[in-house]
Amino acid sequence: MATEHTPGLSRRDFIRTTAGTTAGAVAASIVAARPASALPQTAKSAGRVLGANDRINFAVVGVKGMGGGHLRNLAGELTQNDNVQVVAICDVWSKARAKACELNKLQESIAYPHYDKMMAAVGKDIDAVVVATPDHWHAALTIASLNAGKHVYVEKPMTHTLEEAFKVQAAAKASGKLVQVGSQGCSDPKWLKAREVVKAGKLGKVLWATGSYCRNNPKGEWNYEIDPEGTPETIDWQTWLGPAPKRAFSAERYFRWRKYWDYGNGIIGDLWPHRLHPLMLAMDIKDYPSRVACMGGDLVGTDKGPGPDGKPWGDPREVADTTLMMVEFPSGQMIFLAGATTNERGVDDVIRGNKANLLAGGTKLLLQPERPYTDEIEASDESVPDSGESHLKHMRNFIQSMRTNTPPNCDIELGVRVQTIVSMAETAYRQKRQVSFDETKKRLT
Numbered sequence: 001m002a003t004e005h006t007p008g009l010s011r012r013d014f015i016r017t018t019a020g021t022t023a024g025a026v027a028a029s030i031v032a033a034r035p036a037s038a039l040p041q042t043a044k045s046a047g048r049v050l051g052a053n054d055r056i057n058f059a060v061v062g063v064k065g066m067g068g069g070h071l072r073n074l075a076g077e078l079t080q081n082d083n084v085q086v087v088a089i090c091d092v093w094s095k096a097r098a099k100a101c102e103l104n105k106l107q108e109s110i111a112y113p114h115y116d117k118m119m120a121a122v123g124k125d126i127d128a129v130v131v132a133t134p135d136h137w138h139a140a141l142t143i144a145s146l147n148a149g150k151h152v153y154v155e156k157p158m159t160h161t162l163e164e165a166f167k168v169q170a171a172a173k174a175s176g177k178l179v180q181v182g183s184q185g186c187s188d189p190k191w192l193k194a195r196e197v198v199k200a201g202k203l204g205k206v207l208w209a210t211g212s213y214c215r216n217n218p219k220g221e222w223n224y225e226i227d228p229e230g231t232p233e234t235i236d237w238q239t240w241l242g243p244a245p246k247r248a249f250s251a252e253r254y255f256r257w258r259k260y261w262d263y264g265n266g267i268i269g270d271l272w273p274h275r276l277h278p279l280m281l282a283m284d285i286k287d288y289p290s291r292v293a294c295m296g297g298d299l300v301g302t303d304k305g306p307g308p309d310g311k312p313w314g315d316p317r318e319v320a321d322t323t324l325m326m327v328e329f330p331s332g333q334m335i336f337l338a339g340a341t342t343n344e345r346g347v348d349d350v351i352r353g354n355k356a357n358l359l360a361g362g363t364k365l366l367l368q369p370e371r372p373y374t375d376e377i378e379a380s381d382e383s384v385p386d387s388g389e390s391h392l393k394h395m396r397n398f399i400q401s402m403r404t405n406t407p408p409n410c411d412i413e414l415g416v417r418v419q420t421i422v423s424m425a426e427t428a429y430r431q432k433r434q435v436s437f438d439e440t441k442k443r444l445t
């Protein structure tokens, strides 16, 4: 059980380079080499069937940022109250591993530099894997974990490409294991209540929804601090790159990967999933999208001039700082989203029906009838207690799902549909065209 920090192991012993090894290659090759159809479709993977009272053993992969947050919850509050424990962690940066162990009082012997080594050593003890690496690693690690019979909590966006999304879907189906995508809004009671209101028909026919994720960061969003200890000696750069194109070590890319298409897709994949998953859940849309338009640009160009330190930027951002998207479903229903990192005035979260609108800003949920329907629909405050997004609630939902073997709130089917929108939006934005989805061929046209 993960408890004490091991004082016997020196920091120097622990922080040593792992560059040049090939571990991680196995997981990476899964995505590169196996089409979805090649994955076993029937055989259920080995792995414990969890009973209501079993302790659930977690591994967390990627423990610097978001993974560090999940680890704190899992090794703290959830270990204390929810009968789980952390049996392994994994990160390609030695400093991230050391810090995670120190902060969470974990033995350094449970910290691995490579996923494959972790699975070889303690895979049989793991029930669930949390994937919190940059996006370009999500699919490979999720598929490898599902194939090994593990349930997976994978951060949003679920995958980096559309093809990967269908491979994850196939692996989930073949393994019979659960996938929770880390879009915590889906476990916000507000959105679950919104779905009830919609399903009760209180909006009439649901037509379209608006939402946004807008910030204003004059220093350039995602220009996180570059830690001088993040060097080729402490980071296994080849493994970090994994399925991404090979290139020389770049601290800029390691710490600020969200700005580059090889690893992420800016607002589209980083911020919009937080609106898309809850909106689709609340609107009760189960279809794949039919058409997506997405436009915008790097309008302010925060990274084109001198950086915050006065020196020129190494690699200016590739992703947009301002972007708008329209999604259409086969039913004709639509979602309009705004996203910005250079202007914080967003568009309200509203689901619109022909009889009433559901305003979902903040923790409130307000039903407002359209003027012609005021006799039929009464305005009401549908807000529920304990509203608000939290990673803890979303992880608890995952834990509960594993115990009851029921789909979590942001399950694979919702995840793959949102990922289809994300990938369509990236293509639409980068190719400056409207993109359609061929559901039979699972291809963009």
Ligand SMILES: NC(=O)c1ccc[n+]([C@@H]2O[C@H](COP(=O)([O-])OP(=O)(O)OC[C@H]3O[C@@H](n4cnc5c(N)ncnc54)[C@H](O)[C@@H]3O)[C@@H](O)[C@H]2O)c1
Pocket (backbone or CB within 6 Å): 024, 061, 062, 063, 064, 065, 066, 067, 090, 091, 092, 093, 096, 113, 114, 115, 132, 133, 134, 135, 137, 155, 156, 157, 182, 183, 184, 239, 240, 242, 254, 255, 270
């Ligand atoms: N749900 C949310 O609110 C939320 C918030 C922040 C980030 N995220 C998501 O979490 C993910 C991670 O984001 P972040 O900001 O924590 O990134 P980060 O760069 O701070 O942390 C990622 C960690 O993963 C490690 N890593 C990379 N490849 C690895 C591999 N193959 N094996 C093991 N470790 C590996 C890195 O060394 C790093 O420590 C992203 O997908 C992001 O979209 C979600």
